[in-house]
Each structure stands twice: as C-alpha cells, then as structure tokens.
Amino acid sequence: MFGLIVIALLVYMFRSVWTKLTSRPLPKLIENAYWGPGNPPENPDTTIREFKINFPGTHLVDLKYRLENVRPLVPPLEGIQQQYGMNTDLLKKVIAFWIKEYNWKERETYLNQYPQFKTKIQGLDIHYLHVKPKNPGNKKVVPLLIIHGWPGSVVEFYKVIPLFTDPQNDRNFVFEVIAPNIPGYGFSQAAAKPGLGAAQMATIFRNFMNRLGYDKFYCQGGDFGAIILQYLCLYYPESVLGYHTNMAILGTASRLKTILGVIRPSWIVKPEHHNRVYPLWQHFQSTMRETGYLHLQATKPDTLGVGVTDSPAGLAAYILEKFTSGTNITWQKREDGGLDEKFTYTELLDNVMIYWLTGTATTSFRLYSETFNRSHGFLNSLGNPIEVPTAIARFKYDFYVADGVVRDVFKNLVQLNDFDGGHFAAWEEPRVFAKDVFDAVEKFEKIDKKRQ
Numbered sequence: 001m002f003g004l005i006v007i008a009l010l011v012y013m014f015r016s017v018w019t020k021l022t023s024r025p026l027p028k029l030i031e032n033a034y035w036g037p038g039n040p041p042e043n044p045d046t047t048i049r050e051f052k053i054n055f056p057g058t059h060l061v062d063l064k065y066r067l068e069n070v071r072p073l074v075p076p077l078e079g080i081q082q083q084y085g086m087n088t089d090l091l092k093k094v095i096a097f098w099i100k101e102y103n104w105k106e107r108e109t110y111l112n113q114y115p116q117f118k119t120k121i122q123g124l125d126i127h128y129l130h131v132k133p134k135n136p137g138n139k140k141v142v143p144l145l146i147i148h149g150w151p152g153s154v155v156e157f158y159k160v161i162p163l164f165t166d167p168q169n170d171r172n173f174v175f176e177v178i179a180p181n182i183p184g185y186g187f188s189q190a191a192a193k194p195g196l197g198a199a200q201m202a203t204i205f206r207n208f209m210n211r212l213g214y215d216k217f218y219c220q221g222g223d224f225g226a227i228i229l230q231y232l233c234l235y236y237p238e239s240v241l242g243y244h245t246n247m248a249i250l251g252t253a254s255r256l257k258t259i260l261g262v263i264r265p266s267w268i269v270k271p272e273h274h275n276r277v278y279p280l281w282q283h284f285q286s287t288m289r290e291t292g293y294l295h296l297q298a299t300k301p302d303t304l305g306v307g308v309t310d311s312p313a314g315l316a317a318y319i320l321e322k323f324t325s326g327t328n329i330t331w332q333k334r335e336d337g338g339l340d341e342k343f344t345y346t347e348l349l350d351n352v353m354i355y356w357l358t359g360t361a362t363t364s365f366r367l368y369s370e371t372f373n374r375s376h377g378f379l380n381s382l383g384n385p386i387e388v389p390t391a392i393a394r395f396k397y398d399f400y401v402a403d404g405v406v407r408d409v410f411k412n413l414v415q416l417n418d419f420d421g422g423h424f425a426a427w428e429e430p431r432v433f434a435k436d437v438f439d440a441v442e443k444f445e446k447i448d449k450k451r452q
C-alpha cells in the first residue's frame with residue numbers, strides 16, 4: 001500500500017514538473033494595441049498608398065565619404081578565415097566593390113520593379129510588395145503572405161516572386177504574393193513603445209491582411225518571419241489556410257525528448273540524419289559559437305545599434321558574416337566566405353543598403369529583445385500544438401527539427417522535405433523553394449476541399 005502511494009506521488013510530481021517545464025502560456029495580446037508615437041489618433045488613417053523607393057543624393061554622398069574614410073581595418077589572425085567573424089581582407093574587397101561598382105540608382109530601379117504600398121496598422125506604417133499574376137487565365141489565385149527575418153528584408157524574395165506569380169501548366173492555382181517588411185525593418189515603421197514582439201506582430205499581420213481584404217490566406221516564413229507566423233497560426237488558426245516554413249520551432253518538451261534520445265537516437269532522428277542532432281555536445285557548442293549576436297540583440301540592442309548605424313563598413317561586416325556561416329557553415333574556413341557562391345555582391349549590398357539608408361539596424365535588433373523575454377516564455381510558448389496544416393522544408397545548413405519530435409507541435413504536418421542549402425533558402429534556391437511551396441499548397445487545397 002505504502003509503495004503504491006509513493007509511486008502515485010512520484011508520478012504526480014513528475015507530471016507537474018513536466019507540465020511546468022513544457023507548457024508556457026501564450027503572451028497576452030491586446031487586439032488593437034497602438035504602437036505608434038504619442039496617443040492614438042481619433043480617426044486612424046486606413047488608406048493604402050503607393051510607394052516607391054527614392055533616396056536623395058545627399059545620402060549617397062555621405063555613404064561614399066564614409067566608405068572612402070574607413071579607418072584601417074585590423075588584419076585577420078594568421079591562418080584564420082571567418083572563424084573570428086567577418087574576415088577584414090574580405091570586407092576590404094566588399095567595400096571596394098561598394099565604392100566602385102555598386103550603383104544604387106540602378107538598384108533602386110531593380111527594387112522598384114514590383115508594386116509597393118504602405119498602410120498604417122495599429123499606428124505603424126507597414127511597407128509591402130503586392131504582386132499579382134499578370135495572366136492567371138482560368139487558374140485560381142490564392143493569397144500568400146511571406147515574411148522575411150533578420151538580417152534580411154523583402155529583397156530576399158525578389159527572385160522567387162516571379163516563380164510564385166507565373167502560372168504553371170501542371171497547377172490549377174497560382175499565387176498573389178504579399179511580402180511586408182517587418183515593423184522596424186527597412187521601410188516599415190518601428191514601434192515607439194516597448195513590447196512589440198513576435199506574438200504582437202502576429203496580430204499586426206492578421207490585421208494587415210484583413211485591411212487588404214483577406215480573411216484567410218496561406219503563409220510562408222523563415223527565421224523571424226517563421227516565429228511571427230507560428231504565433232499567427234497559434235492565435236488565429238481560422239485565418240491560416242496552410243503554413244509553409246523553412247524554420248520550424250519546437251518547445252521544451254521536444255528538447256527534453258531529444259536529450260533522452262541520447263540513450264537511443266533512433267527514437268528521435270532517422271539514421272541518415274543522426275549527425276544533424278547528435279552528439280548533442282557538439283551541436284550545443286556550435287550553437288553557442290554562432291549565437292552571440294542573438295544574446296546581445298536580445299538584451300542591449302540600443303548599445304549595439306550605435307556603431308553599426310554610424311559605420312557602413314561595420315554594418316556590412318555584421319550582416320554579411322551571417323551570409324557566409326548561415327549559407328554553409330563549412331565556408332567559415334574559406335577566405336572568400338563563399339559569399340558569392342549563392343549571391344552576388346550586388347544582391348548582398350542591396351540588403352545592406354536597405355538597413356543603411358533607412359537607419360534601421362537598432363530597431364531591427366529590438367525584435368529580439370521584445371521576443372526573447374519572459375512574456376514570450378523565451379520562445380517556449382511556441383511549443384504549443386498547431387492544428388493548421390503545415391509543411392516544413394528542412395535545408396541542410398539551417399536549424400533542424402527531427403522527425404521524432406516535429407509532430408509534438410505540428411499536429412497536422414502534411415509535408416516534410418529535405419534540401420541542400422542554407423538559412424536564406426528563398427534567396428539561395430528560388431526554384432527548389434518555390435516548388436516546395438507549390439507542392440505544399442496543392443496538398444493544403446485538397447484538405448480544404450475535404451473540409452467544406
């Protein structure tokens with residue numbers, strides 16, 4: 001009898017500890033919170049305005065001056081490539097290219113090739129691309145909300161957009177793409193008040209889609225776009241027809257299971273992916289090495305922001321480092337960082353220029369502080385189950401979610417595919433990426449028919 005009581009007590013204790021560790025309440029949302037400066041206006045502006053990028057020449061004169069007057073860069077250590085961060089010999093090449101060959105006025109024309117708009121949501125002007133298929137014919141046109149992350153921008157989607165909006169023979173639908181910049185990024189206005197994290201942004205983007213006339217839509221996201229959209233799936237499942245992501249987030253329960261998986265990895269991960277998860281210690285060390293920026297941005301973004309908002313060379317080093325290690329971690333051992341394997345210097349500088357010209361490095365960092373905090377359960381609130389039909393594309397050099405735990409969160413996983421490539425998948429591998437999204441939505445559409 002006594003033994004039974006002890007066992008019952010132990011089971012009870014284990015359950016309450018497990019529950020405490022693994023389930024976090026979602027952050028509380030105020031549906032129409034006002035994030036703009038001062039007090040909310042009495043008659044909020046709900047118009048949609050056309051927008052074109054057009055910077056006055058003074059910005060460019062100032063930039064040229066700063067680039068030509070960069071203080072001597074500290075040379076890399078002997079025998080070191082990118083292991084200590086951006087290699088300054090490589091940075092010199094980028095700066096020389098920036099001064100001599102990069103032509104902003106030409107790039108402005110390139111960036112203005114898609115229709116752009118701005119509209120105010122909850123006090124913030126949101127900038128976005130809205131690209132409709134030119135000749136949809138008899139194909140069904142479905143809305144796709146696609147959100148970038150850090151240190152990216154809508155520039156990441158310029159190559160994949162035409163693939164989404166051109167009708168294909170073997171598909172009976174085609175996309176109209178809505179690609180906003182996150183508030184505080186590029187041409188989207190930053191919050192003036194504290195507290196605008198990824199969960200709160202989910203509300204902004206739901207309200208934004210409603211403003212554009214869409215109650216239901218498909219979503220795609222990577223990096224912070226994925227974090228925002230995963231919250232959107234949790235708070236507003238009725239709005240999301242289907243979710244495609246190249247960065248899925250799991251919760252503490254899955255992490256604890258992964259640790260237990262040390263005993264028998266095949267519980268968690270298929271044999272050919274064993275080295276994507278184990279040995280745990282190695283992966284932990286590598287994560288520590290690569291995420292220092294995250295800790296800084298999540299705690300003191302304003303201090304960090306001063307230097308990179310004042311120095312284009314500093315900003316380029318800070319951003320481009322991510323485009324070497326994030327694209328292929330093994331390229332840390334290359335002098336050229338593999339920077340132009342998947343992108344051109346021009347494309348990479350387009351993205352840097354968006355941060356530079358708009359002066360948004362600091363406000364982009366703040367998203368980390370507003371999300372990696374107690375109210376968001378340090379992201380563990382994303383471990384809550386998601387019922388929205390989901391497709392996950394796992395790229396080889398990006399964060400990995402194992403087969404054995406992915407369904408802890410994604411209860412309705414309809415597609416899980418593996419690809420070569422890195423963190424900026426849409427930009428690196430537009431064809432592969434577009435096909436995977438089309439495949440996913442084809443499946444989502446069938447589920448939708450069954451539901452009706």
Ligand SMILES: *[C@@H]1O[C@H](CO)[C@@H](O)[C@H](O)[C@H]1NC(C)=O
Binds near residue numbers: 422
């Ligand atoms: C990553 O780099 C390694 C060598 O450094 C190469 O073998 C591999 O093909 C690269 N992967 C991709 C997807 O580019």
